[in-house]
Amino acid sequence: MFQHLSLRIRILLFFALIGIGGTIIVGLALYFGYRSALNDGVASGFLLAGILAGFGLLGLSVGIWLLFDENVAKPIERLAAAMRTRAHAGVNADVDKHAARYLGDLAPAAEAVSTQLNETALSTAQMVALETERLTLEKQRLTALLTEVPVAMILVSPSNQIVLYDGQAAEVLRQIATPRLNASIYDYFKQETLERAYQKLVKTGMDVSFTAEGAANKLTFDARLKPMGAAKGYMILIDDEHAKITPDAERPLVYDFDLLDQQPADDIMVTPITDMTYVVFDSETTGLLPHKDEVVQLGAVRVVKGRIVPGEKIDQLVDPGIKIPPASTKVHHITDAMVAGAPDIEQVSREFHHFSRGAVIVAHNAPFDMAFLRRQAKSMDIEWDHPILDTVLLSAVLFGASETHTLDALCDRLGVTIPDHLRHTALGDAQATAEVLCRMLPMLASRGYDTFGKVLEQTRKHGRLLEDLN
Template sequence: MLAGLGLRLRIFLLFAGVAAASCTVVAAALYFGYSRIPEAGAGSGFVLAGLLSVFGLLAISAAIWMLFDENVAKPVQQLSAAIRTRAHADVDAPIDLEGAKYLGDLAPAAYAVTGRLIDNTADAGELVADATAQLAAERAQLALLLTEIPVAIVLVSPAHKIMLYDGQAADVLGQVHVPRLGASIFDYFVEEEVRAAYNQLTETRTEIAVDVKGARGNLSFQVRLKKLSQSPGYMILIDETTTRIAPEARRPLIYDFDAAQHNSEKAIDQRSLQELSFVVFDTETTGLMPNKDEIVQIGAVRVVNGRIIPGETVDQLVNPGRRIPPASTKVHRITDEMVAEAPDAATAISDFHIFARDSVIVAHNAPFDMAFLHKYGHISGQVWDHPILDTVLLSAIVFGAEQEHTLDALCARLDIEIPQNLRHTALGDAQATAQALCKLLPILTSRSLDTFGKVTTQTRKYGRLLKDMN
């Protein structure tokens, strides 16, 4: 009945009802107290009337709060989350018109406005798609031209951070470790040898040829360092004759020139979300008890500049050193035979520690997965002191703590589809979490939560969610 009335009239009736109920409670309390005067005296009667009035008004306040929370606060929170999701995450999120029916025309109006925004975004997206297609064609042409150059190419910033590498360079770097945009070149080549060559290059020459060892000391490479004439930094050219790369190999270009502009000297709390690099990971295990169970798989992807970087992934089976319970195999489909030749947990986690260097670690329900990393960190002497974000808590910030925050529920809200064959695989769940992160970041930024410190301050308000999940 109330839903058919105007919003202002409903609010007037609500407060009129509050006033009437309050007057009724006070009058009833006074009457009851007055009736007790002959038995208990005037003082006791007034005290009783006062107590009854207080408890009655508290009951009315609690009832009004429950009505507002259920019919105003929660719908407004859900409506704002849906609007921001539609506006900033490129998701056609549904708006619960029935749940917001007591907000008058607000929900239909928001639906209309965001619908128009989506239409305009789609029109703009077509123009962007045309421009992107042209850039992709030019990029493909550049990649084709690069195939004629029998070297692998890496562009490095003046701070010795990797800004670009091609497909053949990815193969070369991959012989040392998984290539990573924004990573230090010293993670792949011995620092002293590269610095010595770089110092010669900057002092007297525009190009220098040197032999350098891989950072792990088991490989040697003939490389040339070359100055860039139009921008700061330098180029490393790796001759194919000293590597195991094929000249006919594909040459996709992976790059992030903004990496050179990021100020890594800032305290992590002051750094913007846009300039951070994230390693999003997940584990599959023999069970749910980190103190007793073992890892059987690690999957991870990197997110730089708000996008997932293709090829910068970890998909590693791990030998747990014990039989995998059939109940666990039923979930993640990993068998004893599959992990028989895999590295042990200490080795796999040591490699992952390098992959996650200088990055913010992200996971869905991070305390569970981090417990395994800390467990082997104590054994191998590695310190897992990386900054951490948890997508469970980011989901609570955006959608409200009272919502469900499983990975499936979060992906459903953000229109992310997890292929059934990849669900409950470490890499599949890590990729889904990374997609969720990429859609959550612009929503957080739109709410002025644009630095790591601001976001983590908000996440602390929802820490109880993780305690309940674990």
């Protein structure tokens, strides 16, 4: 019957309950104190009355707080999180009116506002979709034209970050390391050689032919630097019969022209979270003990400026060097036969370490997965000194520590679907975690946690959650 009362009346009832309950408790305490005074003296009576009144009022306060927390505070927190999810993560989830049933007209009003905004956003999205379709067609035409050009092409920003690469360039880069948008070009080609060619390009303003030397091995490629005219940055064109380029292969473009204007941040703590590069990863293991179990699969994807970069991923089985227990196989479906002949954890760790260079590492329950990698680090002479974010803690910041923070719960809350055949695979869970991250970044920014330092400060308040998980 209380569901029809307004929120103001309900809050009035809370305070009335405090007043009436407090009066009754004090009255009972005085009564029992009076009876004690008749038998044991006035001092004893006052002492008993004070003790009974104190504990009674404390119990009443705790009871009222629990009622208020359960019926007002938590529903408001859930309602606010749901509205932010709809507003900033693009998730068209219904407002939970049952959870907010004691909040009067607040939940229906929030639903009405969200519905109206969604309708407005839908009409705007339709116009954007038409323009996007036009741009997509232009991109397809550009890609088709580039297919006829028998060279690999890489566009580099003035700060020497990779802004664009085509499919054939990806084949060249992959011979050195996994291609990465927004990575330093010096991660792939020796800096001294490239800088000499660039200085000549600046001096002459003309194309410069040179030999590009791979940074991590002895590979060399016949290449050419090309100026961009009035535009910023420069292009690297590779036309080398030894570059193992497939002439007729599909040539998708991977690019983000906003990176042309982006300068590397001097201090990561003040860098906007939407401008950062993230590597989101997950691992499958032989068991749950990082000090003795081994990795059997590692999957990772990259997120640049709030979007997942297509094609930039690691999906690698790992030979653990030990038998995989049947109980673990039942979870991730990886068998001893599947990992036979796969690279060991040292080789995969080195690849992942390079893949993560210059990025923030993200995982769901990161301490667990990182423990496996850190255990091997000393023998490989590498350091995992990357900044790390944990989506468990980000969930606690956005939705409250009392909510459920499993990956399945987060995906359900944010409208992310994990196909059944990809659940409990390293790449599938990494992809889902990356999609969750992309939805949470604008939500964090909307709360005022718009820099990496601010987000890190908030996540540290919930560190106990990871202690309990592990």
